[in-house]
């Protein structure tokens with residue numbers, strides 16, 4: 001038994017543009033999705049997320065490469081013969097069928113007997129919290145309820161893999177958060193692998209076992225949410241996920257010197273090489289230095305300070321003119337007052353928390 | 364003046380002209396026809412003002428008022444007219460339905476161009492266009508000449524003056540009426556639903572029967588009605604392409620008014636055709652009304 005449920009090997013796809021050129025939607029993608037995994041595809045608009053899902057579900061024919069699902073080559077199989085189901089962004093419920101008929105569709109197609117079907121539909125609807133709604137029409141449901149029907153319909157035949165293309169993007173914020181939790185629970189209960197597409201990095205970080213960050217038809221990084229946040233492999237990933245302060249420069253012992261003379265200290269590891277590198281400091285890793293602070297510091301001129309509830313966001317510039325953003329816990333009111341008066345701040349950081357992005361790691 | 368009264372006045376002013384027009388030019392003639400159908404035919408045309416229900420008896424096949432000879436010749440004509448109209452609907456549908464899918468997939472510019480092409484026949488006279496079909500189908504016509512010259516046949520085929528020729532002509536005449544409603548519903552079809560069906564494991568054929576056909580059914584039913592009704596009463600096409608051999612309801616009625624000068628019987632026939640259509644329309648309105656109410660509920 002293989003431990004990956006889906007394997008893409010060198011999956012490539014280019015689309016012809018009306019102007020006569022072509023767009024690379026998938027650039028030789030290698031990807032393995034593990035059994036029982038919640039994998040999220042995250043990336044800017046047009047980076048190929050939908051294309052990747054459709055390649056797996058069979059609606060996009062690859063130019064090159066292979067797709068294996070549970071060890072079987074699916075590359076040339078039509079969508080209706082792949083053990084994969086999709087939750088579409090606009091739900092795509094059949095308007096001429098009731099909720100029950102919609103949910104039962106995959107079973108009906110597979111030739112499951114009517115009594116058994118009814119039983120399974122009831123169970124699936126119960127699972128998504130829509131007990132007893134079999135007789136309703138899709139139009140009689142709210143957006144969130146329609147979403148649940150789409151979910152029930154897609155899981156009822158127990159696919160080996162469930163694909164979800166921005167399933168929550170049409171919902172309002174509260175419902176979205178509730179559904180995030182439900183989806184996660186459902187995935188756990190079913191034991192099916194999910195591939196989930198989202199624009200929302202918060203959603204990606206909270207829900208996923210692993211996140212694949214895509215850009216330009218390539219997977220930039222595939223790792224756990226924490227690793228992606230703490231140790232991005234390149235500056236694209238670092239800026240795409242969360243706010244960041246990036247310092248490009250040259251490695252010099254245990255410090256990094258930028259061309260404008262800023263010095264960033266970090267802790268060396270055995271893998272640290274020499275030469276060019278980029279240091280990443282997340283805004284929340286800065287703290288306000290008291291007098292006699294042993295940690296390394298950066299002096300900034302204050303440009304703006306914004307109260308966002310639990311924290312203050314502090315925007316400033318180094319003497320060399322480099323923009324810095326820092327997040328200061330709201331508890332330190334007295335220090336904040338001082339900074340607002342003097343318009344200057346001394347920001348300290350822990351060298352161990354500085355992440356070094358080295359070019360050799362970049363694709 | 365209260366709002367309700369003002370509304371009512373507005374309504375009367377707006378609907379007044381059209382109501383008047385319909386009353387004078389539609390309901391009036393209809394009433395005259397209804398009365399006429401119960402009168403006796405005059406000896407030299409015209410009517411005799413006596414109550415004479417036998418026109419309807421004649422339609423049912425009783426050749427004289429005594430209900431003795433039974434010969435359902437008019438019922439037979441009615442049935443063959445229904446058959447030809449139904450076949451016309453079917454053939455027009457077979458042409459228009461696939462075409463609608465092809466055209467719906469074109470780019471905006473080509474779409475509009477194709478729609479323009481479909482309305483193009485309206486710009487020339489129907490009679491002229493039908494006579495072109497005569498030229499094509501007759502014994503010395505285009506098709507026969509071509510087949511003869513290639514040696515595929517030894518004697519000219521009987522193409523014209525057959526049921527087939529009538530159906531061909533009718534399909535030709537009514538294609539735009541079938542195409543428009545069918546196209547409207549095909550174009551509206553949401554293809555993500557088709558994808559969803561394929562994704563859930565239904566093959567192309569099942570997806571067609573379960574998803575595509577039900578969702579485009581309103582256009583098919585609408586087109587069928589719009590074609591069936593005029594096809595049933597059409598007399599131009601059978602007159603030109605059917606020759607004297609093929610009698611249809613339309614010709615029969617035309618004949619009663621113009622040649623036999625039996626207005627009461629012609630009126631009775633027309634009343635019968637109209638009542639059949641009315642029943643069909645009512646069935647449709649009732650069915651779609653229920654669907655409409657359903658849809659309104661589901662909104």
Ligand SMILES: Nc1ncnc2c1ncn2[C@@H]1O[C@H](COP(=O)(O)OP(=O)(O)OP(=O)(O)O)[C@@H](O)[C@H]1O
Pocket residue numbers: 015016017023024025043044045046047048049050051052199
């Ligand atoms: N059918 C198509 N024909 C031509 N180009 C296409 C087609 N589908 C996608 N593309 C192009 O391929 C690229 C990737 O598209 P894709 O839909 O996969 O992006 P995405 O990551 O899903 O974006 P979004 O987040 O906006 O949904 C885009 O540049 C897009 O313009």
Ligand SMILES: [Mg+2]
Pocket residue numbers: 049050051
């Ligand atoms: Mg997309």
